[in-house]
Amino acid sequence: MIAQESVDAIKASMDIIDTVSSYVELKKVGSNYKAPCPFHDENSPSFVVSPAKQIYHCFGCGVTGDAIKFVQEYEKLSYPEALEKIGDMVNVDVKHISSVRDTRGYEILEHASRWYHHILPQVSTAQAYLRDRGVSQESIEHWNIGYAPQSKRTINYIKENLFSPEDAIDTGIIGEDGGRQFARFIERITFPIRNANGKVVGFGGRTISDHPAKYVNTAQGKYYNKSRILYGYHEAKQTIFKRRAMILTEGYLDVVMMHQADIKTAVATCGTALTLEHIPLIKRSEARVIIAYDGDKAGRSAALKAARLCGEHKIDGGVVLWPEGKDPADMIKEGREQEVKQMLSRSIDMVEFVLLEICAGLNDPRAKESALKEAEAYLHTLGPIHHEHHRGRMAEILGISPHLLQPLRPVIPEMPINDRSVSSSSVEDIAMLQFLKGLCEFESYRQTAEMIMGDLADGDIAKAIKGEALSHVLVRDDIEPMGEHHFRAQLSVLRNRFAQKRIEAISSDESMDFARKQFEITKLRLMM
Numbered sequence: 457m458i459a460q461e462s463v464d465a466i467k468a469s470m471d472i473i474d475t476v477s478s479y480v481e482l483k484k485v486g487s488n489y490k491a492p493c494p495f496h497d498e499n500s501p502s503f504v505v506s507p508a509k510q511i512y513h514c515f516g517c518g519v520t521g522d523a524i525k526f527v528q529e530y531e532k533l534s535y536p537e538a539l540e541k542i543g544d545m546v547n548v549d550v551k552h553i554s555s556v557r558d559t560r561g562y563e564i565l566e567h568a569s570r571w572y573h574h575i576l577p578q579v580s581t582a583q584a585y586l587r588d589r590g591v592s593q594e595s596i597e598h599w600n601i602g603y604a605p606q607s608k609r610t611i612n613y614i615k616e617n618l619f620s621p622e623d624a625i626d627t628g629i630i631g632e633d634g635g636r637q638f639a640r641f642i643e644r645i646t647f648p649i650r651n652a653n654g655k656v657v658g659f660g661g662r663t664i665s666d667h668p669a670k671y672v673n674t675a676q677g678k679y680y681n682k683s684r685i686l687y688g689y690h691e692a693k694q695t696i697f698k699r700r701a702m703i704l705t706e707g708y709l710d711v712v713m714m715h716q717a718d719i720k721t722a723v724a725t726c727g728t729a730l731t732l733e734h735i736p737l738i739k740r741s742e743a744r745v746i747i748a749y750d751g752d753k754a755g756r757s758a759a760l761k762a763a764r765l766c767g768e769h770k771i772d773g774g775v776v777l778w779p780e781g782k783d784p785a786d787m788i789k790e791g792r793e794q795e796v797k798q799m800l801s802r803s804i805d806m807v808e809f810v811l812l813e814i815c816a817g818l819n820d821p822r823a824k825e826s827a828l829k830e831a832e833a834y835l836h837t838l839g840p841i842h843h844e845h846h847r848g849r850m851a852e853i854l855g856i857s858p859h860l861l862q863p864l865r866p867v868i869p870e871m872p873i874n875d876r877s878v879s880s881s882s883v884e885d886i887a888m889l890q891f892l893k894g895l896c897e898f899e900s901y902r903q904t905a906e907m908i909m910g911d912l913a914d915g916d917i918a919k920a921i922k923g924e925a926l927s928h929v930l931v932r933d934d935i936e937p938m939g940e941h942h943f944r945a946q947l948s949v950l951r952n953r954f955a956q957k958r959i960e961a962i963s964s965d966e967s968m969d970f971a972r973k974q975f976e977i978t979k980l981r982l983m984m
Contacts, residue, residue, distance in 0.1 A: 458536055459551040466539055467524075469546040472510045475523040478545065479530055494530060495519050532693055532740050537653040560623045561679055564614070565656040568629050569648040571613060572602025572641075572659075579603045582645050585664050589709060590789030595716045599691075600648050604641035604661060611637055628658060628674040641672065647708040649674070649726055650690045652737065657685065660708050660726060673727040683733040686723040687711055693741070695720040702743040702773075703800060704730065704762065705784065706750060713785040717793040719800070722748075722784075730762040735769050745773035746803050751780045760813045763806040768837045768944070774803025807846055810834060815853040824854050832861065837948045 473489060476482060482489040482505060493503035493514040502516040513520040519529065527538040543550040551559060576582055576596070582603045586596060595601070604610060614624045621637055624630040631640045644661030651657050658674030674680045686704075688711040689696075696702050703722040705711055714722035721743075725734065730747075738745060747762045749755040759775050766773060776799050778784060787796050804812070814834065815827045831850050835843040851858040962968065962976050 458539055462543065462548060462551045463539060465548045466543050466546065466550070469548055470523045470542050471507070472505055472512065472523040472526070473507050475542060475545065476505050476512060476526055479526075493517060493519070530694075531653075532697060533653055540653055540655075560619070561627045562655050562657075564619050564624055564627050564629065565648075565658070565679065567617060567619075568613075568627075569600055569602065569646075569656045569659075572604055572646045572648075573600045574602070575605055576601065576603040576645075579605075581664050585645065585662075589713075589785060590716075591709070591712060592716055595712050598715075599712055601712075602646040602648070604639065604644050604646050604659075607639035607642050610639035610641070626678050628677050628680060640674070643667075644672065647687070647712075649680070649685060649687055651685060652689060652693065654690045658682075658726075660687070662708070671727065681733070682726045682728045683731040684737065685726050686734065686737060687726050688715070688723040689737065691715065692721055692723050696723075696741045696743050700741065700743050701746070702738065702741065703746045703748050705748050706755070706758070707783065707785065709785040710748075710783055713788040714796070717788045717796065719797065729758050730765055732765065735765070735771070738766075738771060739769065745771055746776060746800055747773065747806070748776040748778070748784065748800065748803075750783060751777035756813070760810060763810050764834065764837075767806055767810065767834075767842075768948075770838075773806050775806055775809040776800055776803045807835075807838065807842060808849065811846065811850050811853055815850060818854065824856065828854060828856070828861070833944070837944055839948075839952075 473482065476489075476491075480491045480494050480503070482491050483501075487506075487508065489505040489507070490501045491503050491505075492498055492501045493516055495503075495514065496517040498516050503512065503514045505512045511520060511522055512526055521529070523542060524535065524538050527533060527541050528535060531538065531541060533541060540550050549559070586601065591601070611630065614621065614630060621630060621632075625632055625637075628640060631638050641659060641661040643665055644663050647660040647662070648656045649658040649660060658680035660674075661672045663670055663672075673682065676682060687708055692702075692711075692715070699721060701721050703714065703719065705714065705722055705724045707724055711722045711724045725731075745766055747759050747766070749759040749762075755777060759777060763773075763775055778787070778799075784796050787793075811831055811834075814831045815824075818824050818827055828850075831854075832843075835846055835850070847861050848858055851861055959977050962973055965973070968976075
């Protein structure tokens with residue numbers, strides 16, 4: 457949290473003309489300034505900035521606000537991130553209530569990034585490696601690529617610049633073991649990793665020696681969370697928002713070389729698979745995402761998981777698998793930029809890719825039946841329209857008749873179920889028991905399931921959902937828990953029913969005013 461004194465100092469120091477003109481070319485017209493609106497396409501300028509009122513307004517699309525709001529919208533930042541950005545622009549030291557050491561840590565990371573970059577020209581082997589990979593000098597400068605030297609030299613640099621070892625350890629540049637301090641990046645080419653606001657939060661380090669770990673990344677810590685960071689996002693975000701397109705790759709050099717080839721929407725996960733925590737960052741831009749991974753077994757598996765995750769969160773896009781043994785960085789270095797661009801333009805639809813990975817190449821009837829269940833469960837996580845649209849294609853891939861495809865039935869029926877027992881052996885109740893066993897296995901979904909199903913179910917099953925009869929389910933050795941994909945599909949079906957039921961109740965509630973109704977209904981529709 458930014459200290460109020462810093463907020464006040466930023467607001468007192470900022471000027472909207474200075475702020476906006478650092479992003480947009482303004483022309484003085486009378487007492488105001490005008491420009492083509494940066495938030496929508498237009499030929500004649502309708503974007504007006506008033507120095508007297510310290511606000512901007514577009515008479516074309518209606519956007520309005522102050523300098524902080526402008527930076528928020530233009531850079532796609534949160535309010536605190538925008539304040540920090542303007543603080544840097546007006547030379548105000550941004551202090552955080554949580555700890556003065558936080559600011560010191562960012563300072564150390566920025567200093568280290570510049571120092572590594574300064575050392576790179578002194579190391580011929582590092583320069584030779586980058587030249588061999590096709591990285592231009594312009595890219596080295598733009599991405600501030602550097603070189604981390606021997607451990608002792610890094611520790612001496614920290615001490616000489618009066619940074620405390622404790623602060624340096626917090627950043628992940630220095631490590632400690634039994635009182636012994638050591639540099640975490642030793643004789644490696646360094647790629648600074650920046651957050652959405654442009655601050656250095658960590659590094660990726662590529663060995664140029666015979667070290668068995670080809671890449672080393674900053675460990676999870678106070679400043680760096682690999683599950684929330686996309687390498688290159690800060691550099692790519694304006695193009696991503698403008699084009700509503702994002703290319704998700706696997707490596708630092710892939711991003712650098714794709715940008716070098718004028719593919720400016722490329723970003724990469726940092727030494728991890730795509731995670732749930734990445735999704736909010738991706739969804740900010742409402743971009744169509746191309747998952748562009750290696751074509752080997754590991755790459756296909758990672759692409760499948762990423763495509764499933766994107767689909768479940770209503771992110772549209774496609775998948776490209778590079779030829780085995782090659783990646784986009786290699787292809788661009790070889791002068792095959794156009795081939796890379798053509799492959800990206802001909803990506804396989806994400807849903808099609810998932811169905812092919814689940815269903816293709818199966819001959820055994822039992823394998824087909826298992827794949828059918830998994831594929832139908834996956835389609836149900838995408839919603840009824842996707843399910844209906846892709847069912848025919850699923851049958852075609854499996855080589856079965858479409859009439860064999862049945863809608864996935866929710867484990868909780870529509871009617872009240874007070875009079876039914878969880879120990880029943882009917883088909884529906886067995887499915888219910890499998891779902892309840894799944895609740896025990898997939899703890900991360902427990903809270904959501906309890907809220908949704910507790911509202912939809914009554915009687916013994918409702919008690920079981922709330923944990924009062926789960927012991928009965930757990931001792932049933934004849935009941936296998938649902939697979940996770942099937943479980944999530946059921947939860948998606950139930951979530952839609954829950955939201956629809958609540959919408960109907962709110963719509964008929966005469967005690968609630970119209971504005972409140974609209975707000976609550978909108979929230980519920982986002983669940984569906």
